[in-house]
Amino acid sequence: MNYANEIIGGSLIGLASAIPLLSEGRIAGISGYAASALRPTSREGRTSLALIVGLVIGGILWRWGGGETFRQGTPASLPLWIVAGFLVGFGSRLGGGCTSGHGVCGLGRMAPRSAASVGIFMTAAIATVLLRTRGLA
Amino acid sequence: MILYLLSGVVFALGLSLSGMTNPAKVQSFLNLGSPDWSPALIFVLGAGVVVYSIAYRWILARQRDLGGRDFKAPTPRPIDRKLVLGSTLFGVGWGLAGVCPGPALVHVADLDTGFLTFLLMMFVGFETQRRFAS
Numbered sequence: 001m002n003y004a005n006e007i008i009g010g011s012l013i014g015l016a017s018a019i020p021l022l023s024e025g026r027i028a029g030i031s032g033y034a035a036s037a038l039r040p041t042s043r044e045g046r047t048s049l050a051l052i053v054g055l056v057i058g059g060i061l062w063r064w065g066g067g068e069t070f071r072q073g074t075p076a077s078l079p080l081w082i083v084a085g086f087l088v089g090f091g092s093r094l095g096g097g098c099t100s101g102h103g104v105c106g107l108g109r110m111a112p113r114s115a116a117s118v119g120i121f122m123t124a125a126i127a128t129v130l131l132r133t134r135g136l137a
Numbered sequence: 138m139i140l141y142l143l144s145g146v147v148f149a150l151g152l153s154l155s156g157m158t159n160p161a162k163v164q165s166f167l168n169l170g171s172p173d174w175s176p177a178l179i180f181v182l183g184a185g186v187v188v189y190s191i192a193y194r195w196i197l198a199r200q201r202d203l204g205g206r207d208f209k210a211p212t213p214r215p216i217d218r219k220l221v222l223g224s225t226l227f228g229v230g231w232g233l234a235g236v237c238p239g240p241a242l243v244h245v246a247d248l249d250t251g252f253l254t255f256l257l258m259m260f261v262g263f264e265t266q267r268r269f270a271s
Contacts, residue, residue, distance in 0.1 A: 006180035009155025013181070013239075014188025016148035022192055023140050025202040027211060030148070030238040035263040047141045052242060054145020059246035061146065062153040070159040071247040078254060080233055085241070085255035087230025089262020092238060094270055095223025096214075099237045100148075102224070103182055108189030109210070116216045117224040122167075124228025129167040132233075 017104050020047075027109070029101020030055070031092035095121070149243045155181040158243050160235025167232055219270075 020026040028036075028048075036048035063069055076084070092098040095117055097106060102121075106114020156162045156177060165171065166178040202208050231237050236244070236255055244252035 003177060003180040006155050006177050007184045009151045009153070009157070010181035010184030011188045012147050012151025012154065013157075014151075014185035014192075016144045016151060017185065017189050018192035019140055019144035019147070021189075021196060022203050024204050025196065025206055025208040030242070031263075034238055034242065034260070035267070038260065038263065047138060050138050050141035051145040051148075054142040054147075055149045055239065055242040056145075056245045057142070058146040058149020059153070059158075059243035062150060062243070063246050067153055068159075069244075069247055070161070071244075071249055076160075076234060076251055078251070081251045081254040082258050084230045084234035084236070085258030086262045086265075087226045087233070088237060088241075088255075089230075089259035090266045090270070091223045091226030091228070091230055091262070093223070093263050093266040095220050095227055098227060098239075099182075099231070100185075100239055104185040104189050105193075107182075107186045109193050110190070111213060113214055113216050113220060117220055120221060120224035121228030121231065124225045125232035126167045126169055128229045128232030129164055130169065133168055133171065 013100070014104055014108070017100060017108075020051075021105075027105055029097050029099075029103075029105055031089075031098040032101055035093055091121075148239060151185075152239050152243050157181060157237075158240040160240075163235040163237075164232070167235075 017029070020028065033048040033051045036045050037052045039045040040049045088098070092101075095102070097114065097117060102114040102117040107118060152158050162175075162177065165173050165175060168174060196202055196208050197210060200208055234255055236252070238259060241252065241256045241259055245256065
């Protein structure tokens with residue numbers, strides 16, 4: 001078993017998350033930046049938008065360099081994409097973070113609130129997948 | 138501003154390299170006990186947490202960010218009902234699609250109907266929360 005790509009990729013995620021912290025003490029995850037990017041009237045909104053644009057550009061660069069894309073995604077139906085997207089957006093803001101904000105930054109700071117969030121969303125995600133793949137829902 | 142752009146680009150490359158942009162890989166990690174279960178994503182999160190925590194401890198110790206502003210640890214907030222409900226809903230959505238906010242944005246480059254629908258609804262979710270549940 002070789003997890004070099006996971007470890008290098010994860011380290012890049014940690015490094016990217018640390019850039020706003022190092023440069024101006026800002027602690028946030030992608031859901032926070034993305035929600036804030038909708039209001040580029042403040043400096044906070046504009047820097048958030050820059051980060052989100054960077055994510056899109058990074059995706060384009062990755063494809064341009066011949067990286068694997070997983071374009072087909074899950075064999076999901078359109079209604080499922082709609083429900084899942086809404087839950088991810090609504091839930092991440094209500095809970096104050098997502099896989100990066102509570103996961104990478106929160107656990108990295110050893111914040112109890114983030115540890116609770118990660119435990120809850122992991123459990124909910126595992127339960128959802130198990131219910132669906134075992135034909136129980 | 139340029140640092141935020143750079144952060145986004147590095148983030149996207151990390152997500153892509155680690156396989157977080159592959160919904161099938163995310164879902165197989167969540168599918169405990171299945172024959173194709175793989176611990177791969179533990180390594181992604183683990184590496185991210187380790188790198189971030191080194192940066193955090195450094196900034197905390199010097200009590201200043203690199204721009205010279207004072208830095209203090211954020212005041213811990215309580216684990217409340219919003220956190221529990223929000224995290225639960227987020228987890229259900231993440232499990233259903235195998236996609237979280239970062240990968241949804243990286244996938245814009247594919248112009249795929251499913252991923253774009255997810256992204257649009259994610260922003261609808263942000264705004265709904267802001268207006269009705271904040």
